[in-house]
Amino acid sequence: MIDLGRLRALHAVASYGTVLAAGEALHCTPSAVSQQIGKLERETGAVLVEKDGRRLRLTDAGRVLADHAERVLTSVQEAESALAAHRDTVTGRLTVAAFATACRALLPYALRRLAIDHPQLTTGLIEVSPHEGLELLRRGHVDLAVLDDWPEVALRYPASVSTVQLGLDHADLIVPADHHATGETGLEAVRHERWISVRAGDVCYEYLIRRLPGIVPDFQVGEFETQLTLIAAGLGVGLIPRLARPALPDGVRVVTVTPRPTRRVVIAWRDSSAARPAIRAAEEALREAWSQAQAAASAASASRTVNAPA
Numbered sequence: 001m002i003d004l005g006r007l008r009a010l011h012a013v014a015s016y017g018t019v020l021a022a023g024e025a026l027h028c029t030p031s032a033v034s035q036q037i038g039k040l041e042r043e044t045g046a047v048l049v050e051k052d053g054r055r056l057r058l059t060d061a062g063r064v065l066a067d068h069a070e071r072v073l074t075s076v077q078e079a080e081s082a083l084a085a086h087r088d089t090v091t092g093r094l095t096v097a098a099f100a101t102a103c104r105a106l107l108p109y110a111l112r113r114l115a116i117d118h119p120q121l122t123t124g125l126i127e128v129s130p131h132e133g134l135e136l137l138r139r140g141h142v143d144l145a146v147l148d149d150w151p152e153v154a155l156r157y158p159a160s161v162s163t164v165q166l167g168l169d170h171a172d173l174i175v176p177a178d179h180h181a182t183g184e185t186g187l188e189a190v191r192h193e194r195w196i197s198v199r200a201g202d203v204c205y206e207y208l209i210r211r212l213p214g215i216v217p218d219f220q221v222g223e224f225e226t227q228l229t230l231i232a233a234g235l236g237v238g239l240i241p242r243l244a245r246p247a248l249p250d251g252v253r254v255v256t257v258t259p260r261p262t263r264r265v266v267i268a269w270r271d272s273s274a275a276r277p278a279i280r281a282a283e284e285a286l287r288e289a290w291s292q293a294q295a296a297a298s299a300a301s302a303s304r305t306v307n308a309p310a
Helices: 003-015 018-025 030-044 062-088 100-105 107-117 130-139 203-209 224-232 279-302
Strands: 051-054 056-057 091-096 121-127 145-150 161-176 194-197 218-221 236-240 250-255 262-270
Touching: 003 030, 003 056, 003 062, 018 030, 030 062, 030 107, 051 121, 051 236, 056 062, 091 100, 091 107, 100 107, 100 145, 107 121, 107 130, 107 279, 121 130, 130 145, 130 161, 130 236, 130 262, 145 203, 145 279, 161 224, 194 203, 194 224, 203 236, 203 262, 218 224, 224 236, 224 250, 262 279
Parallel strands: 091 121, 091 145, 194 218
Antiparallel strands: 051 056, 145 262, 161 236, 161 250, 161 262
16 A cells, blocks of 8 residues: 555656745655655655756656646645544644735734634745745645735636635725825826836735836835835835735825726635634634724725825
8 A cells, every 4th residue: 555645755746846945835854755655665665756966857667656646645635624624623734825915904803803812723824926825735745825816917827726716906096295296197107207116026016017117216125115215215106006005104195096996906716725623713814804904094095195285
């Protein structure tokens, strides 16, 4: 009989291509992964991997077994989910992948809520881009993903993944306090401003350059807080979602953009784990966190939205 743990090792190597990456995904050493693969080869009497530079390449036999391993591991997860649902106990481990703003604005409250209400559940969190979060979810390396999805960028969800919308997050133009913009504005009207944005590759950056083709932001930074600091210094303007700015620094104000830039905040999980009580408990905790964050963001936006320069 083929050992399940060795199949997991082969599946991780097939997914990530190196023993080091496979070990990180499985929370074990590269040596342990190599040992599992070696035992699996002896167990099956087949050569399953071979070196290809610094990476490992699956042999034909390895690919056949890796394809079956993915189906076997999915079936095992479905069985575990069904058993957990039968017990109706929120237990085990739940690892969440989330985009940066959600990690700051939603997950602290949600994870604390889970820890208080369900002490038998162990949780983990990985901050990644939405594209990376979906891939980790598809591969089975996280249990839940919190994603931001702009219609103009449009994430592609695998057939094996289910989603539910947590809510809509609107973005506004943030300008220095003495900026000339008043009331509402369209993005085209401020096309020639100096733009301060997140880095290229971020979905918020992708949204901005799709709405304003041809612009190149003068400043590209990693955090929304840094954007706000630069705007307050009078260096430019930025388009920042409300969830990312529960509080605004002095020296900036909000200008409403029409049509309103809007992103969906989505919770995603694999169909095979849908029956897990932990998934339902996490969704409830995230909805509570969302309600609190939206109230804080609305209050901050209202306090800084004005119709004329200060």
